[in-house]
Amino acid sequence: MKVLISGGGVAGLTLAYWLRRRGVEAVIVERAAHGRLGGYGIDFFGTGYDVAGRMGIVDRLAPHRLPVDSIDFVDAAGRVGARLTTPLLDKIIQGPHLALMHTTLEGALLDAVEGEVEIRFGETVTAVRDTGSAVEAxxxxxxTQRFDLMVGADGIHSRTRELVFGPEPEFARYLGCRLACFPVADRYGWGRARVHCTEPGRQVVVYPTGRAGELIALFLFRSSRTGNVPRDERPGLLRSTFGGMGWLTPSLLAEAPADEPIFMDTMTQIVMPAWHRGRVALVGDACGCMTMVSAQGVSMAMAGAYVLAEELATRGDHRLAFAHYQERMRAEVSRRQRNAQMFTRSLVPGTRPGLVAQSLAQRLVMREAFAPVLRRRFGADSILPPQTSQPVKE
Incomplete structure (x- = not known):
């Protein structure tokens, strides 16, 4: 069996690794010239950590954890109102976890498939035809090339989904917020903290990347505008949206890159009635994007890839494999999407009273007594059954 994977990010690379381990040939096409660029941090725990452990890449990831010992919530003057410390986070998650840059994880996954999987960088699929016995791409x-199956692992704006299932608006659930981020020089003597500053309708987050002298500035803001913002309009949109905001915001905006595009996107979930059609299936954000506020997007993308590879390798019929994969994953993805929906409503309050209520709630819950409540919110446990020894095809 030969499988075409559209997308060389976390989901696509994980899927290719496990297909190869189970004796299935995979070919990845990735539109970026040398792999994706993900200049932002991720929380890595639960199922994703479990899958990484089974791949043997945790030891490579651990030395690159972000140097963050606390998550601080400050006001416009920089005064800390609430703090989530590492010991409290340990009690919430109750398992191994890492804060990483997205590129660190993707780099480890690329190394894991190097020499084992064909990756065609700078390439995209423009048309897909399911003939019933094969997929022509x-x-x-x-x-044009024929494959037994095709999997779209090409993210929230999946080209595979558009070609096979329909246009993005049919499946997009916009949560009313946008985000943008870019790296800035550490001119502040930054410590080991991730810091959030929130005003009505907008929030700025800053954290160290682990590279000497570099920070990430992340901007979240309420917006009724959906769709893409042209690259040349993004700096102006950030300046107009965050103008007059306190804390470090003016300095951060002044460092917005002029010669490189600013990453900007909507907070949008993908909700689909079916994740597969014929000989084509979707995995990760392409079929079940949860948004960054879920803190589970990367982990569930790796989970979906692992489960899909397992089903394809053990079922004799791709239709059964796709159906069982969706059945195993859908409830877990839907639950995390609902949690993210609820959390987004209070993440960036639109009014001053809402902001006051948020601040009071943060002071209340950032305590050991509320760890079980926060644990249920993040859903940190691995969804995979304990690993048992099984023959692996080489």
Missing amino acids: DFAGGG
């Missing part, structure tokens, strides 16, 4: 670089 046309490529932007020219040519």
Whole structure:
């Protein structure tokens, strides 16, 4: 069996690794020239950590954890109103966890498949035809190739989903917020903290990347505007939205890159009635994006890839494999999407009274007594059954 994977990010690389381990040939096409660029931090625990452990890459990831010992919530003057410390976070998660840069994880996954999986960088699929017995894919670089199956692992704005299932608006659930981020120089003598400053309708987050002298500035803001913002309009939109905000905001805005595009996107979930059609399936954000506020997007993308590879390798029929994969994953994804929906409503309050209520709630729950409540909110446990020894095809 030969499987085409569209997308060389976390989900696609994880899927290719496990397919290869189970004796299935995979080919990845990735539109970026040398792998994706993800200049933001992720919380890595639960199922994703479990899958990484089974891949043997945790030891590579651990030395690159972000140097963050606390999550601080400050006001416009920089005064700390609430703090989530590492010991409290340990009690909430109750298991191994890492804070990482997205590129650190993708780099480890790339190394794990190097020499084992064909990856065609700078390539995209332009057309897909399911003949019933195979999938024919046309490529932007020219040519057509047949595969037994195809999997779209190409993210929230999945081209595979558009070609096979329909346009994005049919499946998009916009949560009313946008986010943007870019790296800035550490001119502040930053410590080992991730710091959030919130005003009505907008929030700024700053944290160290682990690289000497570098921080990430993340901007969240309420917006009724959906769809893409052209790259040349993004700096102006940030300046107009965050103008007059306190704390470090003016300095951070002044460091917005002029010669490189600013990453900006909507807080949007993907909700679909079916994750597969014929010989084509979707995995990760392409079918079940939860948004960054879930703190589970990367972990569940790796979970979906692991489960899909397992089903394809053990079921004799791809239709059964796709159906069982969706059945195993959908409830877990839906639950995390609901949690993210609820949390987003209070993440960036739109009014001053809402902000006051948020501050009071933060002071209340950042205590050991509320660890079980926060634990239920984040859903940190691995969804995979304990691993048992099984033959692996090489």
